[in-house]
Amino acid sequence: QSALTQPRSVSGSPGQSVTISCTGTSSDVGSYKYVSWYQQHPGKAPKLMIYDVSQRPSGVPDRFSGSKSGNTASLTISGLQAEDEADYYCCSYAGSYTPLVFGTGTKVTVL
Amino acid sequence: QITLKESGPTLVKPTQTLTLTCTFSGFSLNTSGVGVGWIRQPPGKALEWLALIYWNDDSRYSPSLKSRLTITMDTSKNQVVLTLTNMDPVDTATYYCAHRKPYYYTMDVWGQGTTVTVSS
Numbered sequence: 001q002s003a004l005t006q007p008r009s010v011s012g013s014p015g016q017s018v019t020i021s022c023t024g025t026s027s028d029v030g031s032y033k034y035v036s037w038y039q040q041h042p043g044k045a046p047k048l049m050i051y052d053v054s055q056r057p058s059g060v061p062d063r064f065s066g067s068k069s070g071n072t073a074s075l076t077i078s079g080l081q082a083e084d085e086a087d088y089y090c091c092s093y094a095g096s097y098t099p100l101v102f103g104t105g106t107k108v109t110v111l
Numbered sequence: 112q113i114t115l116k117e118s119g120p121t122l123v124k125p126t127q128t129l130t131l132t133c134t135f136s137g138f139s140l141n142t143s144g145v146g147v148g149w150i151r152q153p154p155g156k157a158l159e160w161l162a163l164i165y166w167n168d169d170s171r172y173s174p175s176l177k178s179r180l181t182i183t184m185d186t187s188k189n190q191v192v193l194t195l196t197n198m199d200p201v202d203t204a205t206y207y208c209a210h211r212k213p214y215y216y217t218m219d220v221w222g223q224g225t226t227v228t229v230s231s
Contacts, residue, residue: 001174003157034216038158045207045224046150046158051217089158093216099171100148100160100216 004029004090004103011109012080020106022073022090028101030071034093037066037075041086049088050075077108085110113137115147115208115222122228123198129227133191133208140166140186144213147191149182151204152224159204163211164191200229 005023012018022029022037029035035053038046048057050066053073063078073092077084090103119131131149138145148163162182164170172180181194191208205226209218 003159032216036217040158045221047221048217048219051212051215051219057219091158091160091217097171098174099163100150100218102150102158102160105157 001094001098001101004092004101006090006103006106009107011111013111014080016080017076017078018080018108020075020088022103024071024092026071028092028094029073032093035068035073036091038089039086080110082110084108113210113220115210117206117208117222117225119225121226124231125199125229127198129195129198131193131206133222135189138210140184142166146211148209148211148218149193149206150209151206153204162193198229203229
C-alpha cells in the first residue's frame with residue numbers, strides 16, 4: 001500500500017484560501033468516503049480536522065472544508081490565519097486489511 | 112474526556128525488540144466499535160500507520176511491517192501494547208497511539224507521542 005500523494009507545500013496570504021490535494025487510487029480514496037485530514041504543528045501530535053471526506057469534528061472552525069472527486073481528495077482552508085501554518089496530512093481507509101494509509105504531507109505557509 | 116499516553120524506552124539497540132505501551136482513559140476497549148491504533152513519524156518525515164486493534168481483539172497491521180509487529184490489549188489495565196522486532200536505525204521515530212472513533216475509519220484523539228532512537 002503506497003502513501004497518498006500530496007503537494008510538498010502550499011502558501012497563501014492571510015485571508016486567502018488554499019487547497020491541498022491528496023491523490024490516491026481506486027483501492028483507497030477512490031473507493032471509500034472515508035478520508036480524514038490532520039493538522040500538525042511542530043513538535044505536536046496530529047489533530048483531526050476533517051473525517052468522512054467533509055465532516056468537521058466539534059471545535060474545528062468552518063474555515064476548514066473537505067471534498068473528494070474520483071481518486072483525489074481536497075482540503076480547503078478559507079480565510080487563512082497565521083495559526084493555520086502547519087503540516088497537513090490526509091488519510092484514507094483502504095480496506096479491511098489495511099484500514100489506514102496516510103498521505104505524504106503538505107506544509108502550509110501563511111505569508 | 113479521552114486521553115492516551117505512550118510509554119517505553121527512548122533508546123534501543125539495533126536488532127533489539129521495541130515494546131511500547133499506550134495507557135488510555137475516557138473509554139473502554141470492551142465497548143463495541145472502539146479501537147486503538149499506532150502511528151509513527153520519522154524525524155522530518157510523514158506519518159505512517161502501523162497497527163490497529165479493535166474491541167473484539169481483532170487486529171490489523173501495515174503490510175510492510177506485518178512480520179515484525181504485534182499489537183495486544185489489556186482491558187483490565189486500559190492498555191494497548193505494540194512490539195516491533197529486529198529494530199533498525201530506520202525505525203527511529205516518534206510513535207503515537209490514537210483512539211479510533213467508534214465505527215468510523217478515523218483516529219480522532221491522539222497521544223502526545225514518544226520518541227524512540229535506534230542506535231548502538
